[in-house]
Amino acid sequence: MANSRFLLSPFFSLPQLPSNPIQSPSKNHLQIHSTFAKFDNFLDLKPESKPKPLKLDLPLFHPYYDRSRFDVVVVGAGPIGLRVAEQLGGFGIKVCCVDPSPLSPWSNNYGVWVDEFEDLGLEDCLHKTWPMASLYLSDEKVKYLDRPYAQVSRKKLKMKLMEECIRKGVKFHKAKVWEINHQQFESSVSCNDGTEIKSNLVIDASGFTSKFTKYSDSNPRNCAFQIAHGILAEVDHHPFDLNKMVLMDWRDTHLNNEPYLRQHNKEFPTFLYAMPFDSNLIFLEETSLVGRPALPYTVVKKRMAARLRHLGIKVKRILEEEKCVIPMGGALPEMPQAVVGVGGVAGMVNPASGYAVVKGMAAAGRIARVAGEGVGGGGGRMIRGRALEGRVWEGVWPMEERNVREFYCFGMEILMRLDLDGIRGFFNAFFDLEPFYWEGFLSSRLSLLELAMLSLSLYQHASFRSKLDILTKSPLPLLQMMANLTLQALG
Numbered sequence: 001m002a003n004s005r006f007l008l009s010p011f012f013s014l015p016q017l018p019s020n021p022i023q024s025p026s027k028n029h030l031q032i033h034s035t036f037a038k039f040d041n042f043l044d045l046k047p048e049s050k051p052k053p054l055k056l057d058l059p060l061f062h063p064y065y066d067r068s069r070f071d072v073v074v075v076g077a078g079p080i081g082l083r084v085a086e087q088l089g090g091f092g093i094k095v096c097c098v099d100p101s102p103l104s105p106w107s108n109n110y111g112v113w114v115d116e117f118e119d120l121g122l123e124d125c126l127h128k129t130w131p132m133a134s135l136y137l138s139d140e141k142v143k144y145l146d147r148p149y150a151q152v153s154r155k156k157l158k159m160k161l162m163e164e165c166i167r168k169g170v171k172f173h174k175a176k177v178w179e180i181n182h183q184q185f186e187s188s189v190s191c192n193d194g195t196e197i198k199s200n201l202v203i204d205a206s207g208f209t210s211k212f213t214k215y216s217d218s219n220p221r222n223c224a225f226q227i228a229h230g231i232l233a234e235v236d237h238h239p240f241d242l243n244k245m246v247l248m249d250w251r252d253t254h255l256n257n258e259p260y261l262r263q264h265n266k267e268f269p270t271f272l273y274a275m276p277f278d279s280n281l282i283f284l285e286e287t288s289l290v291g292r293p294a295l296p297y298t299v300v301k302k303r304m305a306a307r308l309r310h311l312g313i314k315v316k317r318i319l320e321e322e323k324c325v326i327p328m329g330g331a332l333p334e335m336p337q338a339v340v341g342v343g344g345v346a347g348m349v350n351p352a353s354g355y356a357v358v359k360g361m362a363a364a365g366r367i368a369r370v371a372g373e374g375v376g377g378g379g380g381r382m383i384r385g386r387a388l389e390g391r392v393w394e395g396v397w398p399m400e401e402r403n404v405r406e407f408y409c410f411g412m413e414i415l416m417r418l419d420l421d422g423i424r425g426f427f428n429a430f431f432d433l434e435p436f437y438w439e440g441f442l443s444s445r446l447s448l449l450e451l452a453m454l455s456l457s458l459y460q461h462a463s464f465r466s467k468l469d470i471l472t473k474s475p476l477p478l479l480q481m482m483a484n485l486t487l488q489a490l491g
Helices: 026-039 077-087 114-119 154-167 258-266 299-310 357-376 385-396 399-416 422-431 436-443 448-461 464-473 475-490
Strands: 068-073 095-099 112-113 127-130 132-136 142-145 149-152 171-173 177-180 185-190 196-204 224-235 244-249 271-278 281-291 313-326 339-341
Touching: 068 077, 068 185, 077 095, 077 154, 077 357, 095 196, 095 339, 112 114, 112 357, 114 127, 114 149, 114 357, 127 271, 127 299, 149 154, 171 475, 196 385, 258 299, 258 422, 281 299, 281 399, 339 385, 357 385, 399 464, 399 475, 422 448, 422 464, 436 448, 464 475
Parallel strands: 068 095, 068 196, 095 171, 132 244, 196 339
Antiparallel strands: 112 149, 127 149, 132 142, 177 185, 185 196, 224 281, 224 313, 244 271, 271 281
């Protein structure tokens, strides 16, 4: 499921993650090493393919020939950065997108609900579509979701966004942003090639680890993390229906003969997310939904190896490999501030699911409209400095969106407190809701009132065990949510 959302670079690493989340006796440690030896049917294989850069004649910024002043500089050429840049270009304002390698392929996959990409007008950028999704809660319990799901064609999406940027006059500069300095009415973007670019506004779309969007020292980010290991693999065969992608597989029978692994999985469960392309080609990803701290990556990989062995999936070749860490929840950046963050650096990840690409790209139009009007695009009255920055930050995080995010953080905190049986009960009730609710929740399009109604309906559909989980595990997160909503209303 993690690859259905925005993923950080595979080179991103978490600070000081433990190699083993639970201190166990040395005999358990030896047991793990002895049992994992038989699960390494794919762990030693290396990915065989490398996506090639796009072939496009980019309109590059030339500091010696062009005026080095722009209305907006966008830092980062990921999906959200490019979407913001091309939307800004539609207002006829001068935009420069700065990225060390703007034509390089994106390293991670994206999966989306088809209707979401249709709403964005990007349905022609889908690579493979499945009419339905399946959810395995146990060997006895399977749910089928009547909502088409798709894998995004990274090449088609990037090509389309790049071509739109070019058509709308966006310039590109191949460099790494080194430093951003701010004066009263302009900012100076200094790059590692010695170039300095001036602009009225800087938008940071360079990812969660960016140093340019600031967070308050008094309000730590305190993120939770989704972590996953994925492979696009050629296999002898697999047991999954080619007409259904596997949204979540929470079965744990693959650990029956591994008591230590089984017990640990009951406390800190992971699931399989799978996209079957044909009988011999499949994308497989073992995922820890959310944790604080993150579940160690080695544990996720070894559980995946045990699962594939149990399913009889023999990996012959690995075509692509993903290592992803998705920060979820936590505090939002200081608002307003001189640099306007979008995407992962601005906390635009659904804290309860990890979905972000569609949300960020959908918000790009609103952000670009506010920014474009502020710098004088479309005949608007030009504003600068703190007034412009404050207005654009309101476009990134309107009050209603902030309130909704608090609810999602509340949901995330409850999910982190559930064991495997609790997770199964939760999703059994969640996907029994009316499609309006579960689809809207996963697509981040419900209002705060609708989310409250979802909660009531979820409780009504829940089993006795799930109701008990909700009653015992929600009070503290609920109080925290109410406190944050109150502070936002007063602030």
